[in-house]
Amino acid sequence: MFQLKSSQNLIAYFSMEIGIDPQILTYSGGLGILAGDTLRSFADLSVPAVGITLISEYGYLNQHISSQNQQDDSFERWQIERYLDSLAQEVIIRADNSDIYLKLWRYTVTGLSGHQVPIIFLDANHPQNKPEHRKLTQRLYPSNPSFRILQEIILGIGGVKALSVLGFQPSVYHLNEGHPAFLTLELLKQAKLRNEPDPIKYVRNHCVFTTHTPVESGHDKFEAEFVKTKLDEFDLLSEVPNAIDQEDQLNMTLLALAMSERINGVAKKHAEVSRMMFPNFMINSVTNGVHHGFWTTPSFHMLYTEYLPGWNEDPFSLRGALKIPRELIKEAHNENKHRLFEHIYKTQNVSYDPSVFTIGYARRITKYKRPDLIFYDLNRLIQIAQKYPIQLVFAGKAHHEDTVGKSLINEILNLIPKIKPQIRLVFLPNYDINQAKLIIPGVDIWLNTPKRPLEASGTSGMKASLNGVPNLSVLDGWWLEGAIEGITGWSVGPYPHDHEKISDLDCIDSDDSEDLYRKLEQIILPMYYERNDEYNSVRRYGISLIGSHFNSHRMVQEYILKSYLT
Ligand SMILES: *Cc1c(COP(=O)(O)O)cnc(C)c1O
Numbered sequence: 001m002f003q004l005k006s007s008q009n010l011i012a013y014f015s016m017e018i019g020i021d022p023q024i025l026t027y028s029g030g031l032g033i034l035a036g037d038t039l040r041s042f043a044d045l046s047v048p049a050v051g052i053t054l055i056s057e058y059g060y061l062n063q064h065i066s067s068q069n070q071q072d073d074s075f076e077r078w079q080i081e082r083y084l085d086s087l088a089q090e091v092i093i094r095a096d097n098s099d100i101y102l103k104l105w106r107y108t109v110t111g112l113s114g115h116q117v118p119i120i121f122l123d124a125n126h127p128q129n130k131p132e133h134r135k136l137t138q139r140l141y142p143s144n145p146s147f148r149i150l151q152e153i154i155l156g157i158g159g160v161k162a163l164s165v166l167g168f169q170p171s172v173y174h175l176n177e178g179h180p181a182f183l184t185l186e187l188l189k190q191a192k193l194r195n196e197p198d199p200i201k202y203v204r205n206h207c208v209f210t211t212h213t214p215v216e217s218g219h220d221k222f223e224a225e226f227v228k229t230k231l232d233e234f235d236l237l238s239e240v241p242n243a244i245d246q247e248d249q250l251n252m253t254l255l256a257l258a259m260s261e262r263i264n265g266v267a268k269k270h271a272e273v274s275r276m277m278f279p280n281f282m283i284n285s286v287t288n289g290v291h292h293g294f295w296t297t298p299s300f301h302m303l304y305t306e307y308l309p310g311w312n313e314d315p316f317s318l319r320g321a322l323k324i325p326r327e328l329i330k331e332a333h334n335e336n337k338h339r340l341f342e343h344i345y346k347t348q349n350v351s352y353d354p355s356v357f358t359i360g361y362a363r364r365i366t367k368y369k370r371p372d373l374i375f376y377d378l379n380r381l382i383q384i385a386q387k388y389p390i391q392l393v394f395a396g397k398a399h400h401e402d403t404v405g406k407s408l409i410n411e412i413l414n415l416i417p418k419i420k421p422q423i424r425l426v427f428l429p430n431y432d433i434n435q436a437k438l439i440i441p442g443v444d445i446w447l448n449t450p451k452r453p454l455e456a457s458g459t460s461g462m463k464a465s466l467n468g469v470p471n472l473s474v475l476d477g478w479w480l481e482g483a484i485e486g487i488t489g490w491s492v493g494p495y496p497h498d499h500e501k502i503s504d505l506d507c508i509d510s511d512d513s514e515d516l517y518r519k520l521e522q523i524i525l526p527m528y529y530e531r532n533d534e535y536n537s538v539r540r541y542g543i544s545l546i547g548s549h550f551n552s553h554r555m556v557q558e559y560i561l562k563s564y565l566t
Pocket of ligand 1: 362460
């Protein structure tokens with residue numbers, strides 16, 4: 001489907017969210033950031049590609065913290081006209097028994113050597129549309145199933161049509177998660193019109209699918225009867241084996257699996273878990289990576305440029321970080337720590353002490369990620385802090401409708417006064433790309449304590465290592481591949497055994513938190529306070545062993561070899 005050095009090649013990268021610029025609010029978290037990093041690497045590596053996503057006029061959500069310590073959400077329109085080019089072409093799709101008009105916008109990612117990767121944004125706020133349809137692309141991940149399915153129809157069907165009116169002829173369609181899977185039906189329809197001998201096979205040959213989560217609610221399902229009322233191409237679904245399951249539900253992941261020849265998970269462990277969830281499919285893995293240029297702070301940028309010339313074009317050369325003097329790594333980190341503490345002082349009016357060991361935690365706040373694990377035994381945590389001072393920086397949004405996630409935020413905020421005499425804790429509101437660039441490199445350790453095996457990959461820990469911040473994480477997702485105990489960081493909890501089931505509850509909060517406390521008290525904190533040089537070695541090994549491998553340049557090259565080339 002994709003040939004090296006042929007002018008016919010183009011990868012169309014479909015994603016419900018893309019985080020390409022801090023001001024372009026068309027992302028919510030890890031999935032969108034990954035899409036952005038992928039497109040940045042496509043551009044740097046001169047890979048012919050185009051990205052397709054929705055305009056998400058009002059973004060995901062703006063998080064405010066109320067005086068009652070609750071997450072309050074607001075939705076504000078971002079400045080689309082300022083950041084995107086308005087295109088003259090438009091698209092009409094047939095859905096919800098209507099014609100839905102889509103306006104198109106474009107952003108261009110320019111790589112290091114000038115190669116350009118356009119991103120097309122689909123916008124249903126068109127004067128020809130019914131008022132309810134004009135609202136379809138306002139918010140990312142609405143809970144209303146009608147909005148949700150119509151968004152997915154717009155992304156999949158509208159996306160294929162948009163590429164066609166803009167003159168793109170992709171040879172590969174990459175489905176980043178199941179949301180864009182309706183694109184396979186549009187391709188199927190076209191293949192049948194052209195009398196392709198085996199239309200299903202034709203579509204499968206051109207589609208690559210990446211699945212992103214073992215969490216059940218992360219796989220969109222819609223009642224077949226309901227789909228029939230929304231999707232004009234409904235009849236085509238009968239040609240796709242098992243897309244509609246025994247409960248008469250359309251499962252977007254099963255549709256994507258059935259229609260894609262190449263299927264990947266986002267880490268080796270995740271592929272193994274996905275094969276258990278979907279035993280009838282060949283699921284491989286391409287472990288995620290982050291864009292090194294985008295996620296490296298100015299202080300480390302300067303250091304790498306001095307010691308590892310060419311690292312920006314070739315992130316694999318970061319392995320040479322071992323020749324950078326440890327004191328310089330410490331200095332570059334101190335600069336990041338100061339930047340973060342300045343921000344904390346300005347926004348929270350709390351003084352953080354740069355000599356104190358600082359633990360960072362930020363990501364989407366939701367139950368299975370256990371943001372509260374470190375608070376499992378408060379007395380124990382306070383005891384540790386009396387011996388070795390610690391301070392904590394937390395951030396993260398809960399989904400608008402995730403009441404459990406929101407109550408976790410409330411509980412963490414309520415802890416602030418309780419532990420105040422011994423431990424400083426702040427919760428920085430409205431976690432986004434800019435905050436991630438400030439928080440992750442500014443702390444001394446990056447904590448991640450999800451319930452295994454539900455963390456498909458995770459990427460924020462890679463951003464930490466890239467900036468000399470060691471990880472302290474549960475052995476799941478990418479960290480199973482990145483962790484070398486005491487060298488690149490530390491693990492929390494046991495090493496997983498092979499083929500453990502998702503339902504196995506061997507991941508117990510009390511055991512995992514106990515291990516976390518023990519690691520901090522006996523290993524990490526003594527090293528930081530008493531043998532700081534050794535701690536700086538861990539920082540340096542992280543850059544060398546993790547930064548050089550867990551980057552999106554390596555990831556994109558693997559995708560080309562394993563999935564795009566036939
Ligand atoms: C990297 C990033 C994420 C993903 O974090 P994980 O820890 O991998 O879940 C989410 N949100 C933002 C803003 C990020 O930069």
